[in-house]
Amino acid sequence: xxxxxxxxxxxxxxxxxxxxxxxxxxxxxxxxxxxxxxxxxxxxxxxxxxxxxxxxxxxxxxxxxxxxxxxxxxxxxxxxxxxxxxxxxxxxxxxxxxxxxxxxxxxxxxxxxxxxxxxxxxxxxxxxxxxxxxxxxxxxxxxxxxxxxxxxxxxxxxxxxxxxxxxxxxxxxxxxxxxxxxxxxxxxxxxxxxxxxxxxxxxxxxxxxxxxxxxxxxxxxxxxxxxxxxxxxxxxxxxxxxxxxxx
Numbered sequence: 001x002x003x004x005x006x007x008x009x010x011x012x013x014x015x016x017x018x019x020x021x022x023x024x025x026x027x028x029x030x031x032x033x034x035x036x037x038x039x040x041x042x043x044x045x046x047x048x049x050x051x052x053x054x055x056x057x058x059x060x061x062x063x064x065x066x067x068x069x070x071x072x073x074x075x076x077x078x079x080x081x082x083x084x085x086x087x088x089x090x091x092x093x094x095x096x097x098x099x100x101x102x103x104x105x106x107x108x109x110x111x112x113x114x115x116x117x118x119x120x121x122x123x124x125x126x127x128x129x130x131x132x133x134x135x136x137x138x139x140x141x142x143x144x145x146x147x148x149x150x151x152x153x154x155x156x157x158x159x160x161x162x163x164x165x166x167x168x169x170x171x172x173x174x175x176x177x178x179x180x181x182x183x184x185x186x187x188x189x190x191x192x193x194x195x196x197x198x199x200x201x202x203x204x205x206x207x208x209x210x211x212x213x214x215x216x217x218x219x220x221x222x223x224x225x226x227x228x229x230x231x232x233x234x235x236x237x238x239x240x241x242x243x244x245x246x247x
Contacts, residue, residue, distance in 0.1 A: 002205045003216065005126055005164040006191070007032040009060055009094070011049070012042035013177070020170030020188045022048055025055050028192035029200060030169065031209040034060035034094050037081040046085035056209030058092035058118070061109070065102040075112045092210040094121035094166070098130070125213060126164040129157045133168075134183035142186050147193050154203055162208075162216065167191065 008021045011033040018041050024030035035045055035057055049057040059082045063071055082090050093113050094100065100109045101122065113120045122128040131153060134145035143149060157163065169188035172181045190196065200207060208216075 002158050002160055003162045003208050004158055004200070004205050005032055005162065005208055005210060006030050007034060007164055007166045009034050009166055009168055010036060010170070011057070011060065012036045012045035013039045014173055015041045015044060016173040017041070017170035017184070018045045018048055020184065022052060024169040024188055024191045025052060029197055029207055030191055031207050032056035032058065032092065034058045034092070035082060035086070036060045036062065036096065037078050037085060038062065042085060049086060056091040056211040057086060058094065058210060059090040061093060061095040061100060063095060063099050063105050065099055065104045068104040071105055071108040072112070075108060089116065090118055092119045092121070119210060119213060121164065125216065126162040127159065128164045128166070130166055131157065132165055132187070134186060135180055140183060142183065145183060145187050145190055147190050147195055150190055150196060151199050154199055154205065158205055162213065
């Protein structure tokens with residue numbers, strides 16, 4: 001069996017991102033999102049997360065690997081802020097620019113999340129792949145995040161067991177704080193395209209959120225668990241569209 005978690009990063013960064021993420025969940029294939037607890041639209045995002053109970057909401061950590069000594073305190077503060085905003089624990093944890101993969105940061109994140117039972121991107125049952133990304137080398141590549149490209153990824157990247165695809169859908173407003181801008185609206189269009197949902201159904205892929213991950217414990221074989229817990233998984237460092245270095 002193949003299960004797919006589709007996670008939107010950057011929930012709470014702006015109202016336009018919040019609106020796009022909810023649209024991708026309501027009309028498309030998005031099942032999870034990750035909240036940035038210190039951004040201007042984080043309170044609005046948390047309220048939307050409470051309203052849309054079918055959406056798994058995790059935490060999108062912002063950490064500085066050059067100041068690793070402060071990481072434990074930042075983890076404590078950001079998780080406390082998440083609980084204050086959402087009224088519950090996060091369903092999962094990941095990080096802005098995937099900084100939690102940095103060896104100066106990763107041990108702290110794994111230890112903290114292990115204590116509270118929160119799965120960490122790339123270090124859980126869900127194998128992470130990040131090729132659905134439309135910018136590299138300083139240039140935009142919309143073809144990488146179009147419908148045809150995503151349909152190909154369903155064949156090449158979604159294996160037996162659980163896979164997480166992360167994305168950045170949203171609406172860009174004036175003054176948006178990232179160079180990854182027009183690509184976000186293209187991602188949104190792709191995730192909401194009816195062809196994409198039909199392909200998922202036709203290929204026998206089941207969409208789930210991180211909230212449902214623990215319930216798969218008896219459904220996933222030991223072999224599948226090994227595949228899903230293989231560290232950073234097949235992140236394809238150096239390949240086009242990889243790294244999700246959205247700024």
